[in-house]
Amino acid sequence: MPTINAYVELSPEEKEAKKDYIDRHSPFITVAKSAKAGEKLAVNVRLGKNYSHPDDTDHYINEIKLFDRETLLATATLISGINGGQGNKGQAEVTFFIVPNKNLKLTALSYCTKHGLWQSDPAEVEVVA
Amino acid sequence: MPTINAYVELSPEEKEAKKDYIDRHSPFITVAKSAKAGEKLAVNVRLGKNYSHPDDTDHYINEIKLFDRETLLATATLISGINGGQGNKGQAEVTFFIVPNKNLKLTALSYCTKHGLWQSDPAEVEVVA
Amino acid sequence: MPTINAYVELSPEEKEAKKDYIDRHSPFITVAKSAKAGEKLAVNVRLGKNYSHPDDTDHYINEIKLFDRETLLATATLISGINGGQGNKGQAEVTFFIVPNKNLKLTALSYCTKHGLWQSDPAEVEVVA
Amino acid sequence: MPTINAYVELSPEEKEAKKDYIDRHSPFITVAKSAKAGEKLAVNVRLGKNYSHPDDTDHYINEIKLFDRETLLATATLISGINGGQGNKGQAEVTFFIVPNKNLKLTALSYCTKHGLWQSDPAEVEVVA
Numbered sequence: 001m002p003t004i005n006a007y008v009e010l011s012p013e014e015k016e017a018k019k020d021y022i023d024r025h026s027p028f029i030t031v032a033k034s035a036k037a038g039e040k041l042a043v044n045v046r047l048g049k050n051y052s053h054p055d056d057t058d059h060y061i062n063e064i065k066l067f068d069r070e071t072l073l074a075t076a077t078l079i080s081g082i083n084g085g086q087g088n089k090g091q092a093e094v095t096f097f098i099v100p101n102k103n104l105k106l107t108a109l110s111y112c113t114k115h116g117l118w119q120s121d122p123a124e125v126e127v128v129a
Numbered sequence: 130m131p132t133i134n135a136y137v138e139l140s141p142e143e144k145e146a147k148k149d150y151i152d153r154h155s156p157f158i159t160v161a162k163s164a165k166a167g168e169k170l171a172v173n174v175r176l177g178k179n180y181s182h183p184d185d186t187d188h189y190i191n192e193i194k195l196f197d198r199e200t201l202l203a204t205a206t207l208i209s210g211i212n213g214g215q216g217n218k219g220q221a222e223v224t225f226f227i228v229p230n231k232n233l234k235l236t237a238l239s240y241c242t243k244h245g246l247w248q249s250d251p252a253e254v255e256v257v258a
Numbered sequence: 259m260p261t262i263n264a265y266v267e268l269s270p271e272e273k274e275a276k277k278d279y280i281d282r283h284s285p286f287i288t289v290a291k292s293a294k295a296g297e298k299l300a301v302n303v304r305l306g307k308n309y310s311h312p313d314d315t316d317h318y319i320n321e322i323k324l325f326d327r328e329t330l331l332a333t334a335t336l337i338s339g340i341n342g343g344q345g346n347k348g349q350a351e352v353t354f355f356i357v358p359n360k361n362l363k364l365t366a367l368s369y370c371t372k373h374g375l376w377q378s379d380p381a382e383v384e385v386v387a
Numbered sequence: 388m389p390t391i392n393a394y395v396e397l398s399p400e401e402k403e404a405k406k407d408y409i410d411r412h413s414p415f416i417t418v419a420k421s422a423k424a425g426e427k428l429a430v431n432v433r434l435g436k437n438y439s440h441p442d443d444t445d446h447y448i449n450e451i452k453l454f455d456r457e458t459l460l461a462t463a464t465l466i467s468g469i470n471g472g473q474g475n476k477g478q479a480e481v482t483f484f485i486v487p488n489k490n491l492k493l494t495a496l497s498y499c500t501k502h503g504l505w506q507s508d509p510a511e512v513e514v515v516a
Contacts, residue, residue, distance in 0.1 A: 002457045002494065004391075038213060040222070055228070057315035058344075062337065062459065070389045070503035072449070075206045076223070077335060079320065079371065082202045084167060084228035086316075093169070094205070095224035099184070099213035107389065113337065116457035131328045131365065133262075186444035187473075191330070191466065199260045199374035201320070206464060208449065208500065215445075236260065242466065245328035296471060298480070313486075331469045334481070335462045342425060342486035351427070352463070353482035357442070357471035 004109070005118045007049075024051040024091075025115055027064060027108035029123040037101050037129050045076075045108045045120070046093040053092060053112070055083035061092035063111040068104050100127045133238070134247045136178075153180040153220075154244055156193060156237035158252040166230050166258050174205075174237045174249070175222040182221065182241070184212035190221035192240040197233050229256045262367070263376045265307075282309040282349075283373055285322060285366035287381040295359050295387050303334075303366045303378070304351040311350060311370070313341035319350035321369040326362050358385045391496070391504045394436075411438040411478075412502055414451060414495035416510040424488050424516050432463075432495045432507070433480040440479060440499070442470035448479035450498040455491050487514045 007026035010019050030044040045064050047053060053061060060080040066073045076094040083090040092110070104125040110118050136155035139148050159173040174193050176182060182190060189209040195202045205223040212219040221239070233254040239247050265284035268277050288302040303322050305311060311319055318338040324331045334352040341348040350368070362383040368376050394413035397406050417431040432451050434440060440448055447467040453460045463481040470477040479497070491512040497505050 002454045002459075002496075038217065040219065042224075057338070067389045071210070072208055072389075072498055072500070073211045074208065074223075075204075076225070077204045077206065079201055079203065080315070081200070082225070082227050084230065088167070088228060090169065090228050093226040094203075095171075095226075096205070096211070097222040097224075098211050099217060099219050101213065109389075111459055113459070131325045131330075131367075186467070196260050201260075201369055201371075209444070238260075240330055242330070296475070298477065300482075329468070330466055332466065332481075333462075333464045334483070335464065337459055337461065339458070340460045340483070340485050342488065346425065346486060348427065348486050351484040352461075353429075353484075354463070354469070355480040355482075356469050357475060357477050359471065 002117050005116065007121065020051045021115075024048040024053040025110070025112055025118045027110045027118060027120040029106055029108055029120050031106065031123050031125055034126040034128060035100055037127050038099060040097050040099055041125070042095050042097055043106060044093065044095045045110075046091050047110055047118075048091040052089040055080055055088050055090060056086050057081075059112070059114045061110060062113050064092065064094055065109040066096050067107050067109065073098055100125065103127050131246050134245065136250065149180045150244075153177040153182040154239070154241055154247045156239045156247060156249040158235055158237055158249050160235065160252050160254055163255040163257060164229055166256050167228060169226050169228055170254070171224050171226055172235060173222065173224045174239075175220050176239055177220040181218040184209055184217050184219060185215050186210075188241070188243045190239060191242050193221065193223055194238040195225050196236050196238065202227055229254065232256050260375050263374065265379065278309045279373075282306040282311040283368070283370055283376045285368045285376060285378040287364055287366055287378050289364065289381050289383055292384040292386060293358055295385050296357060298355050298357055299383070300353050300355055301364060302351065302353045303368075304349050305368055305376075306349040310347040313338055313346050313348060314344050315339075317370070317372045319368060320371050322350065322352055323367045324354050325365050325367065331356055358383065361385050389504050391506050392502075393506050394508065407438045408502075411435040411440040412497070412499055412505045414497045414505060414507040416493055416495055416507050418493065418510050418512055421513040421515060422487055424514050425486060427484050427486055428512070429482050429484055430493060431480065431482045432497075433478050434497055435478040439476040442467055442475050442477060443473050444468075446499070446501045448497060449500050451479065451481050452496040453483050454494050454496065460485055487512065490514050
């Protein structure tokens with residue numbers, strides 16, 4: 001199985017290059033902490049908190065998946081060029097809209113064509129009636 | 130080739146059922162009329178302007194594609210349940226983020242598992258340096 | 259809406275370059291003419307009958323979809339490199355397996371990252387009980 | 388992160404239901420043990436060695452991905468109904484065609500809409516010039 005990488009906080013002593021590498025590949029979920037059952041909820045996924053990733057034809061963010069626990073909700077498949085193209089750096093990003101019925105435990109899984117699979121930390125949403 | 134359907138304005142005399150059918154399947158793009166080259170631009174695609182679509186396992190919006198002219202930028206693949214699931218009606222929606230270099234002529238193409246392919250009107254964005 | 263291109267037979271007088279361009283982008287379906295209901299059926303889709311397409315990171319076959327009339331059955335999403343990568347030419351190809359219940363009228367729709375959407379001729383399959 | 392499940396051989400004493408559950412969800416790769424560099428190679432992925440999986444609208448095999456080590460080569464996205472539809476059981480299957488340049492270590496990752504992600508054993512292919 002391909003490795004699934006994840007964001008880790010590095011100490012101040014650890015190398016800048018490593019921080020950049022990990023940060024720019026990691027998906028970060030932004031979502032409200034609580035939501036109403038049956039109402040639409042925006043779930044933003046962005047790759048890179050403080051750093052940005054190339055959008056070169058041989059090196060780009062190709063896929064962003066959103067799961068609730070074991071259940072796949074949606075996949076965004078991106079084509080190189082969407083984020084400015086060759087020579088540009090940016091943060092791959094998508095906002096999915098979901099209608100929850102129960103508490104959520106969301107994770108995102110993304111794929112870089114050079115550096116493989118990366119998962120986000122889980123984001124929990126309390127869903128009230 | 131499968132038919133590609135599209136939104137049409139109906140006269141007041143035309144049937145409500147037909148209006149609902151056409152509206153709820155048609156993708157509508159919401160995007161700024163002008164943007165800066167090299168800066169991130171949100172492009173929202175929503176299915177249904179005034180009406181909403183079921184999210185049943187045998188009848189749901191499965192795919193939303195965004196094109197700039199002939200060029201595919203991104204695809205969102207949805208799984209039934211994302212929009213509340215069986216018995217719920219809603220509006221499938223996604224926001225893509227793109228970084229344009231030149232004027233855009235965006236169209237969206239979506240797929241309903243019962244009623245096939247539907248395209249949006251084009252949305253033009255003037256992109257300035 | 260993006261143009262949907264299709265294969266056309268050219269006369270002997272028409273330019274070789276145009277023949278190559280059209281042939282290498284067109285999906286061709288290979289499938290049995292008749293099949294048994296409820297039994298698995300292989301449906302091969304290949305791009306290019308006599309010519310082959312580059313697999314460069316900025317120019318490759320990204321997607322092959324299979325429809326039965328208006329109904330999407332499956333999508334193959336390819337990543338540049340699958341067909342030998344930069345400098346190589348080949349024919350993007352996938353075999354889907356489907357279990358039909360009734361007569362089929364299959365079409366394939368493919369996407370080249372430089373030359374857009376291309377559809378196949380329909381392939382009809384008589385499905386007997 | 389969603390769990391990634393995998394095939395395990397069960398002892399004769401272990402329950403038939405568990406065997407069926409594990410077998411029908413596990414992707415199995417069938418590919419030649421050696422291949423020529425630059426020549427097309429068929430890679431078949433089938434879910435279920437001895438058992439078959441439902442193709443119900445709320446329970447079906449939605450995705451089959453093929454990786455070479457950390458690198459994604461292709462994704463097949465399936466829609467319920469491709470394998471006979473409601474009430475039918477079968478084995479989701481796809482054949483990808485790839486052109487290798489070096490030794491391969493292939494794995495498949497599949498997704499069941501009820502039972503999540505499943506990976507195959509790796510399949511190694513010696514690629515000779």
